Amino acid sequence: MSGIKPSFSKALFSGLIMEDLVFPYPKMDKEEAENIKMIVESFNKFAADKIDATQIDLDAKIPTEVIDGLKELGFFGLNTPEKYDGFGLGSGGFTKMLSAISEVDSSVSLTIGAHQSIGIKALNLFGSEEQKKKYLPKLVTGEMIGAFCLTEPGAGSDAAGIKTKAVRDEENGYYILNGSKIWITNGGIADFFTVFAKEELEINGEVKEKISAFIVTTEMEGVSKGKEESKLGIKGSSTTEIFFEDVKVPLENVIGERGKGFKIAMEVLNSGRLGLAGGTLGGFKFIIKTTMDQITQRKQFKKNIAEFEAIKKKVAQMTIDFYVAESMIYLTTALVDRGDVDYSLESAMCKVFTTDIAWTGVNECLQMAGGLGYMKEYPYERLVRDCRINMIFEGTNEILRLFIALSGVQERGEYLKKIGKALKDPIKGFGLLTDFATDWVKDKIITERIREVHPSLTSSKTQFENYSKNLRFSVERILMEHGRDIIYREMITTRLADAAIDLYAMIATISRVDTRIKEIGEEKCDKEIKICNTFCEQAWRRVRRNLLMIDKNNDDVLKEISEFITEEKEYPFMTE
Amino acid sequence: MNIAVCIKQVPDTETKIKISDDKKSIVESDINFILNPYDEFGVEEALKLTDPENITIISLGPDRVTSAIRSALAMGAKNAIHIKTDSTPADPGITADALASVLKEGNYDLIFTGKQAIDDDHAQMASLLAEKMDIPAVNVVIKLNVENGTVMAEREIEGAHEIFECATPCIISAQRGLNEPRYASLKGIMGAKKVKIEEKDVTLSESNLEVVEYNYPAEKAAGKIVGDSADAVPELLRLLNEEAKVI
Numbered sequence: 001m002s003g004i005k006p007s008f009s010k011a012l013f014s015g016l017i018m019e020d021l022v023f024p025y026p027k028m029d030k031e032e033a034e035n036i037k038m039i040v041e042s043f044n045k046f047a048a049d050k051i052d053a054t055q056i057d058l059d060a061k062i063p064t065e066v067i068d069g070l071k072e073l074g075f076f077g078l079n080t081p082e083k084y085d086g087f088g089l090g091s092g093g094f095t096k097m098l099s100a101i102s103e104v105d106s107s108v109s110l111t112i113g114a115h116q117s118i119g120i121k122a123l124n125l126f127g128s129e130e131q132k133k134k135y136l137p138k139l140v141t142g143e144m145i146g147a148f149c150l151t152e153p154g155a156g157s158d159a160a161g162i163k164t165k166a167v168r169d170e171e172n173g174y175y176i177l178n179g180s181k182i183w184i185t186n187g188g189i190a191d192f193f194t195v196f197a198k199e200e201l202e203i204n205g206e207v208k209e210k211i212s213a214f215i216v217t218t219e220m221e222g223v224s225k226g227k228e229e230s231k232l233g234i235k236g237s238s239t240t241e242i243f244f245e246d247v248k249v250p251l252e253n254v255i256g257e258r259g260k261g262f263k264i265a266m267e268v269l270n271s272g273r274l275g276l277a278g279g280t281l282g283g284f285k286f287i288i289k290t291t292m293d294q295i296t297q298r299k300q301f302k303k304n305i306a307e308f309e310a311i312k313k314k315v316a317q318m319t320i321d322f323y324v325a326e327s328m329i330y331l332t333t334a335l336v337d338r339g340d341v342d343y344s345l346e347s348a349m350c351k352v353f354t355t356d357i358a359w360t361g362v363n364e365c366l367q368m369a370g371g372l373g374y375m376k377e378y379p380y381e382r383l384v385r386d387c388r389i390n391m392i393f394e395g396t397n398e399i400l401r402l403f404i405a406l407s408g409v410q411e412r413g414e415y416l417k418k419i420g421k422a423l424k425d426p427i428k429g430f431g432l433l434t435d436f437a438t439d440w441v442k443d444k445i446i447t448e449r450i451r452e453v454h455p456s457l458t459s460s461k462t463q464f465e466n467y468s469k470n471l472r473f474s475v476e477r478i479l480m481e482h483g484r485d486i487i488y489r490e491m492i493t494t495r496l497a498d499a500a501i502d503l504y505a506m507i508a509t510i511s512r513v514d515t516r517i518k519e520i521g522e523e524k525c526d527k528e529i530k531i532c533n534t535f536c537e538q539a540w541r542r543v544r545r546n547l548l549m550i551d552k553n554n555d556d557v558l559k560e561i562s563e564f565i566t567e568e569k570e571y572p573f574m575t576e
Numbered sequence: 577m578n579i580a581v582c583i584k585q586v587p588d589t590e591t592k593i594k595i596s597d598d599k600k601s602i603v604e605s606d607i608n609f610i611l612n613p614y615d616e617f618g619v620e621e622a623l624k625l626t627d628p629e630n631i632t633i634i635s636l637g638p639d640r641v642t643s644a645i646r647s648a649l650a651m652g653a654k655n656a657i658h659i660k661t662d663s664t665p666a667d668p669g670i671t672a673d674a675l676a677s678v679l680k681e682g683n684y685d686l687i688f689t690g691k692q693a694i695d696d697d698h699a700q701m702a703s704l705l706a707e708k709m710d711i712p713a714v715n716v717v718i719k720l721n722v723e724n725g726t727v728m729a730e731r732e733i734e735g736a737h738e739i740f741e742c743a744t745p746c747i748i749s750a751q752r753g754l755n756e757p758r759y760a761s762l763k764g765i766m767g768a769k770k771v772k773i774e775e776k777d778v779t780l781s782e783s784n785l786e787v788v789e790y791n792y793p794a795e796k797a798a799g800k801i802v803g804d805s806a807d808a809v810p811e812l813l814r815l816l817n818e819e820a821k822v823i
Binding site for chain 1: 610643646647650759760761762763765766768769
């Protein structure tokens with residue numbers, strides 16, 4: 001297959017370690033790092049004067065002067081190339097920016113993030129030169145704000161099931177677009193929509209409904225917006241429904257190839273998820289700082305809260321989890337910035353891992369603040385509410401686990417099929433899945449071992465190698481046993497995904513700490529070595545349990561109980 | 577009108593300062609350095625008074641100060657001079673000698689400094705430069721008007737405002753309130769990257785001051801809550817009078 005890019009995690013499902021993709025840990029170039037520092041400084045000054053996160057939450061609106069100020073600063077053009085008047089930040093820089101903005105306010109970060117991570121990303125990635133020249137200069141200044149319109153009332157996780165239709169009228173030079181999209185971030189303030197709709201295409205003499213991506217603007221007649229949704233958190237960010245009624249969309253407004261809309265949407269989300277993960281860490285970082293002030297000041301039983309072991313455990317665990325999530329994210333953004341690697345699984349892994357640990361961590365921060373954490377006067381409850389969405393949007397963590405596991409299994413399945421190993425049924429057509437890395441893999445120098453890491457990390461490295469191999473064995477057993485039915489065995493695939501996520505988390509952290517030791521010496525890395533080894537210790541035990549439970553589990557009983565309750569439609573038991 | 581703005585790179589106000597083992601300096605390795613906030617007022621005022629092409633940012637110090645220079649350039653200025661030294665002199669007189677020698681080479685109508693650097697708080701630069709360059713200086717200025725070579729500079733004093741008039745060239749030290757410094761935009765930051773910072777080597781003069789040692793300030797005692805109603809006022813007054821001795 002041509003154009004296939006190597007994927008670290010897909011190879012990992014085959015027990016292969018593409019070491020060169022993850023070692024040494026990437027470092028941002030000095031100039032970009034300096035730029036980021038300057039932008040962050042400028043933003044922080046602006047934020048200190050103008051952004052009041054508590055008020056934004058109360059009003060459920062970001063003041064116009066804040067949005068205008070951000071436009072003036074140029075924050076709507078962070079990751080658009082300089083050629084189109086943008087700032088040209090790479091994935092790493094952009095993610096760092098979203099993280100810094102989220103430290104101040106998640107709604108502001110989301111507004112900026114949704115515009116660039118997904119709203120105008122398809123145009124940036126797949127748009128024609130004419131389209132880019134026409135729209136990007138207005139989009140980078142914020143004169144136009146972008147939104148990504150995929151989700152529909154009947155098509156959320158099952159994105160391929162969208163109903164919005166585009167009927168091509170070749171003669172008059174436009175499509176007629178009909179349908180509606182829900183929960184559109186930036187809906188209320190956007191003028192530029194990347195809309196996914198189905199159109200009829202003739203493929204090999206057969207007429208098929210395929211998804212295409214379209215540029216739709218509010219100027220076009222028939223585009224209207226619903227009311228602002230009232231949400232649990234990220235209240236300042238605009239979320240509305242968007243309606244399209246007989247909208248005439250010029251033929252030249254198709255983004256990329258006709259019929260390739262699904263692939264475009266997935267590609268956009270692949271990179272968008274990293275910004276989301278980075279943003280999630282920003283909010284988490286803010287609340288950690290707030291919590292540290294609280295627990296080092298509040299006394300109970302004549303001791304600071306921070307001195308109690310029950311609290312120490314929480315603080316240590318959130319620090320470890322944060323460090324690991326950060327290691328994964330910035331390893332992956334570097335994979336994106338290389339441009340020659342398939343990072344779809346890794347970005348999904350970053351999203352799942354980060355949003356899960358941040359949810360737990362932010363919740364624990366509230367817990368450590370006690371009763372005070374529950375009061376609206378303090379930021380804890382807002383952060384908990386703001387943080388909750390991250391596990392839902394841009395692919396729920398459940399669907400992403402499925403995506404991770406099935407992509408990995410498919411990879412191994414195709415390989416085994418090729419080498420003629422007996423398989424019940426070839427795995428194909430999961431809808432979500434795309435390329436295979438196997439062809440690439442076999443041409444390269446890939447081993448089942450990592451060459452060398454600093455001695456202080458040897459045990460972590462060995463565990464990673466051992467369980468990578470076990471992952472492969474598990475994948476093969478699953479394939480033999482379930483064949484293509486594996487797509488319905490979600491309890492199994494979820495375990496597989498969790499194991500793979502933990503392994504990627506391990507190697508990202510090992511790489512970061514190893515690279516850091518080489519740079520500044522073992523002594524100065526004392527805490528980081530401990531963080532890495534402690535995490536790897538926790539992680540390999542989880543991996544082992546997850547892999548063991550693929551064969552030994554209560555899945556059938558769980559299914560039975562679940563089906564019983566859903567049949568009853570309520571909790572049916574009573575105490576005597 | 578040609579304007580020079582002298583800036584200093586200082587530790588971020590949130591930095592936790594660590595003193596070196598010999599107590600003669602602070603440990604720089606973990607410090608986040610920023611452009612001195614008072615200097616920003618100077619940069620902003622220059623941008624309001626003249627074309628960015630006619631503004632030169634000048635700073636003295638080791639290589640790291642270029643990032644403060646870039647911050648000032650990111651606000652809009654188009655020229656910069658970096659006077660390279662191994663470290664930042666502790667004696668403001670040395671810095672003033674070096675700055676004056678460079679400033680004399682340029683044909684500046686106005687020279688801005690911040691009213692003080694927030695790290696060592698000497699607040700001497702404008703006066704030292706005035707002396708060494710033999711031109712007037714007005715310190716701690718909150719309002720400025722420049723017309724036909726005449727400068728009207730307003731400053732706040734106890735209970736009143738003073739307005740000085742002087743001819744250019746002169747030195748103005750900027751105080752908060754002079755203006756609202758703009759936030760560096762991304763465009764500005766990109767523009768700043770394109771400016772070539774002129775490097776100058778100088779021989780520093782002999783220091784007349786010696787740092788004996790740095791010490792941490794005494795730790796503050798914990799606060800005391802006397803009560804939360806009007807009943808507590810007499811006790812509060814007593815404590816403020818007898819213990820704190822502030823009333």
